[in-house]
Amino acid sequence: MARDEESALIWTRPEPRTRRPKFTREQIASAALAIADAEGFAAVSMRRIASELGAGTMTLYYYVRTKDELVALMDDALMGEVLVPAEEFPTHWYDALTAVATRTWDVLIRHPWALHSLQSAPLGPNNMRHFEQSLAAVADTGLDAADKFALLGIVDDYVHGSVLRACAPTVSGETVEEALRYAENLVATGEFPQIQALFGGDVPREDSRHAYAQAVDVASARDRFLRGLSALLDGVAARMNLSLPPS
Incomplete structure (x- = not known):
């Protein structure tokens, strides 16, 4: 057996090419995300996805071998939504982190189940791109590696905490x-x-x-998130002696 076929990590294997593919990993991931959004992560299964795609359950195992691989595909699809388009990426660290954080918040609000259910997903290509983009946001700050990690961690913690609060169950x-x-x-x-x-x-x-x-209200939660993010980044700028964007 070839070395790439032995790997448990789906990203190390190319998509099937030994026969004409009927489905793509992107289609499978998209169907899985739609099911999770509508019915919750617990409703996601190969049988359920096959039904949505009009395929036999065993057919999908030709493309995705395990539930862990499916979770990896779902996480990568979600991280693809998080990426800020290159032409929209700001040049100033403050604006760039604001763009990354806000887009992350918006994506997690659209997929509130993901914060808990995709934690075990292995690192995928879009996750790497998100990390690269986050590092690009702070590349010109003059901070050392430790402080860059600290800054990104502070922002991530704030984003995730805000999403958890915004998505908390409501009462009657x-x-x-x-x-x-x-x-x-x-x-x-x-x-x-x-x-x-x-x-x-x-x-x-x-x-x-x-x-x-x-x-x-989600709209109000987004306003609170943006106000809090501005306050957070203003504090970071003062603490780490970073420049603020021009008014």
Whole structure:
């Protein structure tokens, strides 16, 4: 058996060429992503993908041998969405990191299951391209390798944390109302002066309901993400003595 056929890593093997391919890895990955988006990652299986593509389940094993290889393809397809087009890539580190971080946030919001379900995926070509692009963003900062890694890690942590919060499960309107009544009763005890001062006395029901709706709205979450990212990068610039982009 040839050496590349022995590898467990799908990227080390070329796509099948011994017969005329009916499907591509990209088609299989795209179908898998669509299933996960619509029904959750647990719904993804070779049988389910085969049904979507109008193929026999065993036929797909000609292209993808294991579930791990399927996960690798899904992760690589998702990382392809994360890449900022070369013609849109900013030249200043601040703008470049903003572009990379924002695109990553947008992709993960579209595929919220991915943050947990694709963690075990091996490094693929688009993941490498994303890493290369991230390093390109900070190439002209003058930072050493350790500080570049630290900066990219800080931004990644912020992006992932923001996505987790934005995608947290919502609760029913009835539960919200019950929680607000409970909060009002607690505030009335006088044991929460800061909360009482924040809302100007009692907790206004309409204001609280609106604040909760804003907190779980994806559009509002994106605005909060962008404001927080700006504050983060401003702080990084001050801490690491980096230039800010021209106004």
